[in-house]
Amino acid sequence: MNLKEIEIFLQVAQTGSLTQAAHRLDMSPMSVSRRLAALEASLGVRLLHRTTRAVSLTPEGAEFTPYARTMLEAEQSARVLFSSGRQGAGGQLRVTAPSGLGQRILVPLIPTLLAENPDMKVDLQLSDEVVDIVAQGFDVAIRVAPLRDSNLIARKIADNPRVLCAAPAYLQRHGRPQRLADLASFACLRLSNVLQWSFADDGQTTGVSIDGRFSCSSVEGVRSLCKAGLGLAQLTHWDIREELRRGELVAIELQDVQPQALAVWALFPSHRYLPLRVGVFLDALAKAMG
Known part of the structure; x- marks a missing residue:
């Protein structure tokens, strides 16, 4: 698979539009469409439903999305790892957390996290609703409620009765x-x-x-x-x-x-590849919570 084609697929999936994705990637819509077709041909499945008004993921496209993100992030991290003048983690860290815990524990971590990792961006979404972190593209979810059966990987951060x-x-x-x-x-x-x-x-x-x-x-x-x-x-x-x-x-x-014994948990989609920015964030959170 071609990583440029994977990048194009993720942009189209995020924007829901070939035109918007083409604009972000500085490409023509025709080129975007051709590269998507090439990716689908290499995988042997249809990833996107295309109409004249919108683009949406097929079930196969939704299933492929987290793997696409993993491949692209691995390539980007490898480039950062061997670049000269590298300092800390990079890329956008997307985190969802309960509002109370987020305000008290996570928000105070952000200034130091950004200062120590100049190439990192943080998108912190505070909500008491349980969100689908795979479908919404979050790197990690911080949760307190008892964990339900799930395909997500869980890491215990601290006891929280x-x-x-x-x-x-x-x-x-x-x-x-x-x-x-x-x-x-x-x-x-x-x-x-x-x-x-x-x-x-x-x-x-x-x-x-x-x-x-x-x-x-x-x-x-x-x-x-x-x-x-x-x-x-x-x-x-x-x-x-x-x-x-x-x-x-x-x-x-x-x-x-x-x-009742509860704990603070970090949930993420897979152990196959954990971006450096996620590891840095989790280490900072574990240290802050003692």
Whole structure:
């Protein structure tokens, strides 16, 4: 396979247009079309549906896309590896992460990461939605929720158990829950999409439904009101690590259940080839999280 043809294919797949891809590559649309046809002929499959108005991936094209990115990135990294004056990693690093963890942990890493790697660009997308990192072209996803069965490769970064917590002032006024059933008598602050709080009971996950007077779509909102003394919250260790250290929040242990063990995970499409920029980023993240 010709790497120029692979580059053309990825540009067309990204833009959904032969004309736009041709403009980016400083080529004519006819040349782009011919090179795509040559790539399809060499693979023996049709990669793109072409109409007069748009271009879209065939199922075979979607399956080929991550391999195409891997081949192109490997070639680019090999050039950087043996270039004179090389300093650090290069290329665009695309990362998706939960908003709370991203703001607290990832964003502070970026200035040093860019300073130490002048040829690197970073596209950080913060969202609490689970995205398809292969289809959307992300190099790595940072996730906290329990991992589902997947074809993605997972690397554990740090332990991140759930923590039941409250402000000292709230506990002074209302006391402290002792058992799981006691939570029904306390004001509970929850994330909008979390209808149950999860705990561990003899190695099994158990949950209790939460219907408090306040819910919020962001960790920041729940954490802020918890600090203000409006009720109990269940967040993860890295969401409230600094507040626990400063004494602004207190961890609460219940007698009949234990905190659910979670972790911060890095997910990426394949071990076949890991771009240098991904390794550099993961090493920086692991160091920051101790």
